[in-house]
Amino acid sequence: MIESFLYLVVFLLLAAGATLFGLLFTGADRILVARMQGRIGPPLLQPFYDLAKLREKEETVPAGAAGWLFRACPAVAAAAALSLCAFVPLFGFRVPGAFAWSGDIVFALYLLLIPGTAMVVGGFASASPYAAIGAQREMVTMASYELPLATAVLAFAWRLSHAGVPEPLAFASFAELPVWSLLGPLGAVGGLLLAAAVAAVVPGELGRIPFDSPEAETELAGGLLVEYGGASLGLFHVAMAVKTVAFAAMAVALFCPYDFGLWAPLAFFLKVGALLFVSVTLPRAAMARLRIRNVAAFYFTALGATALSGALLVVLDAFIAGGAA
Amino acid sequence: MTSPAYQTSIGPIHPAFKEPIHLKFDLKGERVLKADFAPGQAHRGVEWMGMRRNPVQVLYLAERICGICGVTHALSFARAVEQIAGIDVPARAHFLRSIACELERIHSHLLWAGVAAHELGFDSLFFFAWRARERVLDLMEKWTGNRVHYSLVQIGGVRRDLDAELIRDIEEALAFFESVFGEVRRCFLEDDTVNLRCRGVGVLTQRDALELGCVGPTARASGVPADVRADHPYAAYSFVRVKPVMPDAYTGAIHGDVYDRIVVRVYEIAQVIGLVREFLARLPEGPILAIPRIPALLARLKKAQGEAIGLHEAPRGEVLHYVRMNASAAPEAWKVKASSYSNYMAWVPMLEGEEVADIPIIAASIDPCISCTDRVLAVAPDGGRRELTKADLTRLSREKTRRLQQKRGAK
Structure with a gap:
């Protein structure tokens, strides 16, 4: 009883921390992009001000919308994103034996799908043609980055299981035995390809430029979010902020599980910050929006092939080079 | 499907x-x-208002037809009225008018480049183009006192002269725009994402461009070498040869797509730099107004009778003002045909068959000026x-x- 209460407290702290960090990153991202564009940019706390403002704003449900579904989706998205905090290693803490009901990395990947799916459902429920086009694009985007993402995760997990790790899909296993220590030169190349593939999935997963065609301001005026306003939109913003942190934390746990002992929290911020800077901030300042056709071709074909060849190299490396199996 | x-x-x-x-x-x-x-x-009844004012007052109204072109409509209107009243514009005024027109072309094309980049979701390029554009606006403000609506053109000449300091400022700005041209060319024409989004998109065939009567960069990008400055020279363009900028100057072929329309506008920035340098080098001395005193000018205009067309190659293409005067204070008729009016119809063949994602950039590619039209x-x-x-x-x-x-x- 006391134990589960303790878990609840830890979870709430982690969720609050992830929300805070996610919103702060959004603020920092806006400042950094502004500086790259020769602008001053908003204050660091702007995302918080935005949320406070959205809370005050009136919400409208468009005529013809499936009202209850339209209203439920933001809450579902935020709840799913926040519950990710219970399963993904955050802030460098290794809560020993915590969350006996803890899921593994595949579970986290599925949970990660829910906020996006809720946005799609909310978009369709809003009965706006812009939102409908945006929702279709979001589905296509999600379906096309799933192949490289799943390939990368499974290739690393397979390498652990090949090395005899009992629970190769648990985050803890990745932390205890970093996959890189098992890889020979060939496998290292494969591993780097897989890491690059996951880094390229980040902006798509988060719906940022060049993969923001589901929202596409100048085409769809906000796309699947076009009819949302007020607190509902705020909830989507929170969901996106938490998802940003959780997804980056997953990628880091997989590909850079080194936590430097006591420096672990600092290392976490640095690693996640660096990944988000490279995968979100820089492309946003340096690229134009891609058409959905280009997005699908890039993720499914180009990145899918990259990830599969990376996985193949990891497997070959395990069998031929012997490795430390 | x-x-x-x-x-x-x-x-x-x-x-x-x-x-x-x-x-x-x-x-x-x-x-x-x-x-x-x-x-x-968004109609504002400008022509109706113009027919209740005297031609000098109409100039300020005409300037406000467009949100960004400060010379275009005033010059077209003034040219029509000057023909009716038989007023000879002094040579120096012709050159000053052309210098203002060309500087305006730079800032209009940079504004368009920024908007196009924004439509593509490429905001860094948007901010870059608009920051560079500020230089022209500052220059025009120093020359005329205003950033956009310069009130420079007067019937029979211009209202403000260039002195040695301003000429030096213009030369410095031209050197700056040479480097901007290099950057804009690299960022737009060589960038992978811009290429991916603009090549082969929104094609307007030469035949369609001719049949729909397209003008300006929209027509030139489809292989129609129409340019009022070359076809019906006026102001200082009668002294300096203008060659219409065609997209094959850069790509070696004419496709009539969005990319070609970018090529034409980007290379026109380089053309402007050359033209303004030539105008400055050959700038004649002399008066800048045919009739400096306004009452004398108004008296002359009040007696004028007849009709005329004032043409001008605006940044977006040919602008046409038809004016009829019948010996009274206000023009009897005034009809404005903005360049965008001639280019709207091109949207239909450009857009049909394309993707939703390409609608904004195709719509923007003709540089529509809606307030003008x-x-x-x-x-x-x-x-x-x-x-x-x-x-x-x-x-x-x-x-x-x-x-x-x-x-x-x-x-």
Whole structure:
């Protein structure tokens, strides 16, 4: 009883921390992009001000919308994103034996799908043609980055299981035995390809430029979010902020599980910050929006092939080079 | 794919457009089957007002037809009136007019480049282009006192001369724009994402461009070498040869796509730099106004009789002003044909068959100036349309004032 209460407290702290960090990153991202564009940019706390403002704003449900579904989706998205905090290693803490009901990395990947799916459902429920086009694009985007993402995760997990790790899909296993220590030169190349593939999935997963065609301001005026306003939109913003942190934390746990002992929290911020800077901030300042056709071709074909060849190299490396199996 | 076609609108108010215009589409999935448009969302009755003012007053009104072109409409109007009244513009004024026109072309093309980048979701390029554009605006402010509506053109000349310091400023700005041209060319024409989004998109064939009567960069990008500065030289363009910029200057071929329209505009920045340098080198001395005293000018204009057309190659293409005067204070007739009016129809062949994602950049690629083009219309709730007369507008505004007063009284 006391134990589960303790878990609840830890979870709430982690969720609050992830929300805070996610919103702060959004603020920092806006400042950094502004500086790259020769602008001053908003204050660091702007995302918080935005949320406070959205809370005050009136919400409208468009005529013809499936009202209850339209209203439920933001809450579902935020709840799913926040519950990710219970399963993904955050802030460098290794809560020993915590969350006996803890899921593994595949579970986290599925949970990660829910906020996006809720946005799609909310978009369709809003009965706006812009939102409908945006929702279709979001589905296509999600379906096309799933192949490289799943390939990368499974290739690393397979390498652990090949090395005899009992629970190769648990985050803890990745932390205890970093996959890189098992890889020979060939496998290292494969591993780097897989890491690059996951880094390229980040902006798509988060719906940022060049993969923001589901929202596409100048085409769809906000796309699947076009009819949302007020607190509902705020909830989507929170969901996106938490998802940003959780997804980056997953990628880091997989590909850079080194936590430097006591420096672990600092290392976490640095690693996640660096990944988000490279995968979100820089492309946003340096690229134009891609058409959905280009997005699908890039993720499914180009990145899918990259990830599969990376996985193949990891497997070959395990069998031929012997490795430390 | 048997999904039925559905209809959607972009506009009249939409983030892709900075001014109100209504585009209507029949879509099938992400593909545009049929495109149509409805202009007339923001008419201001400029021509009607102009026919109740004397020609000198009309100049300031004409400038305000466009939101960014400070010379275009005033110059076209002045040219028409000068022909009717038989006023000879001094040579120096011709050169100063052309210098202002060309500087305006730089800032208009940079503004367009920024908007195009924004439509593509490439905001870094948008901010870069608009920051560079500020240099022209500052220059024009130093010369004329205003950033956009310069009030430079007067009937029979220009109102402000260039001194040695301003000429040095212009030369420095031209050197700056040479480096900007290099950057813009690299960022737009060599960038992978811009290439991916613009090549082969929104094609306008040469035949369509001719048949629809397209003008300016839109026509030139489709291989129609039309340029008023070369075809009907005026102002200082009679002294300096202007060669229309065609897209094959850069790509070696003419495709008539969005990319070619970018090529034409980017290379026109380089053309402007050369032209302004030549104008400055050959700038003659002398007066800048044919009739410096306004009362004398007005007296002369009041006696004028006849009709004329004033043509000008605006940044967006040919602008035409028709003026008829009949020995009275105000023009008897004034008709403005903005460049965008000639280019709107090109949207239909450009947009049909393309993807939803390409609608904003294709729509922007003709550089539509909606305020220049619009005529009076109101959309009734039943979708019908009717014109509002002056009496209607007066009645509506009085009704609104009364509503406001009653509301205040109720409180």
